[in-house]
Amino acid sequence: MQASILIVSKNRKTELEKTLGILKMRIDLSIHEVLVFLDGCTDDSIELKNQFSWVQWYQSDTSIGASGARAILYPKAIGQILIGLDDDAHPLNSDFVRLSEQLFNRYPNVGVLAFQEIKGNFHSDVEALAQKQDELVEYFCSEFIGCGFAIRKAVYDSTRGFPLWVDIYGEESCVSIEVLANGYDILYTNSISVNHRVDRAQRILKGKNYFRFGKQLKNTAFYYLVYYRFPMYKISRLLWHNFKKYGCSDWRYFKIYLQALFHVLLFLPKLKKYRRPINKSVLTRIRQLRSPQFY
Numbered sequence: 001m002q003a004s005i006l007i008v009s010k011n012r013k014t015e016l017e018k019t020l021g022i023l024k025m026r027i028d029l030s031i032h033e034v035l036v037f038l039d040g041c042t043d044d045s046i047e048l049k050n051q052f053s054w055v056q057w058y059q060s061d062t063s064i065g066a067s068g069a070r071a072i073l074y075p076k077a078i079g080q081i082l083i084g085l086d087d088d089a090h091p092l093n094s095d096f097v098r099l100s101e102q103l104f105n106r107y108p109n110v111g112v113l114a115f116q117e118i119k120g121n122f123h124s125d126v127e128a129l130a131q132k133q134d135e136l137v138e139y140f141c142s143e144f145i146g147c148g149f150a151i152r153k154a155v156y157d158s159t160r161g162f163p164l165w166v167d168i169y170g171e172e173s174c175v176s177i178e179v180l181a182n183g184y185d186i187l188y189t190n191s192i193s194v195n196h197r198v199d200r201a202q203r204i205l206k207g208k209n210y211f212r213f214g215k216q217l218k219n220t221a222f223y224y225l226v227y228y229r230f231p232m233y234k235i236s237r238l239l240w241h242n243f244k245k246y247g248c249s250d251w252r253y254f255k256i257y258l259q260a261l262f263h264v265l266l267f268l269p270k271l272k273k274y275r276r277p278i279n280k281s282v283l284t285r286i287r288q289l290r291s292p293q294f295y
Contacts, residue, residue: 003032003097004079004153008069009087010038013045015197016087020052026094029054037073039063065167066146074161082156085194086147092118092125092193099192100150111155111184112176114141115148116193117294128195141188142289143176148194151179158182165226165267165274169212170219177227181282188292196294214256217242221264229277235264 005023009016016036023034035056038045040063049057058073074082081100085091093099096115103113116137122128144151149172159178162171176186220238224231239261246253 001031001033001079003081003083003100004077005032005034005083005085006070006073006077007035007085007087008037008039008066008073009041009045010063011041011043011045012087013043013048016045017048017051019085019087019090020048020055022090026091027097032097033077033079035073035077037069039066039069067162067166067168067171068164070162070171071164074156077153080153081150082153083150084146084148086196088198089147089194089196091148092129092195096192103187103189103191104152107185107187109185110187111152111179112144112186113150113192114144114186114188114292116190117145117147117196118193119196119198119294121197121199122195125195129193132190132193137190137293139188139290140185141292142186142286143173143291144186145292145294146172147196155179155182155184163274165222165270166219167215169215170223173223177278177286180286181278190293210252210256213246213253214260217257218260218263221260222267225267225271226274226276227278228283229280
């Protein structure tokens, strides 16, 4: 099996259906596989099993979070290349698997490809691709974005995989830092693009920014506790910055801020189980690397 495409979905039947329909037209199922994990879905997503019988389906009756679901799903893949997509994201290149293989062959030390993310709802893929620049952009970067990436299976297996101590938002950073600590590179490339079909304005109206704020604050503190030898300086700066910018500006943010602090304290007794401080030279290199681009 050359490539495995892996998707975690929760209560987004329509978006998942669209993504799977596009994938069916763009991959060769005789040499590639698609695995989907339904994370505690309470809608009718389970009905897609009959429509897409060529997909390998896995599910949890209760939600375990995107990172936990990925931690279960990814070891089940047998492809040499693991391609991660969000349920509301699809590749804009019809030959995205072949392009991934070519890049991995061209860069033997690259463990992860970070695809270009193009956000928004468009009438066609041509309209989505019109958002990207014409020139090729490639550079080594500090992490990948979960909505569209490829990782060598051997490289993924060399890490601890997606962390069980993260639910959602931040799990990619954990895999990224372990990939870099193991001596591999992460390559950002706009030669492969994904359309992340999100309505950013609508998400804000629905309060998604509050949800993301709490998760990212908590999980970033976890990240420092797990991977930094001396994490308290980074955590204190993180907490002070978020208190000034968010906690002081909105009562709801303040309550979420306190909840995040509580979860960080609850995590401390479990810390010894997960803690793996990264060499200072790796952290220095990460600070020098650029982030992946998105539009």
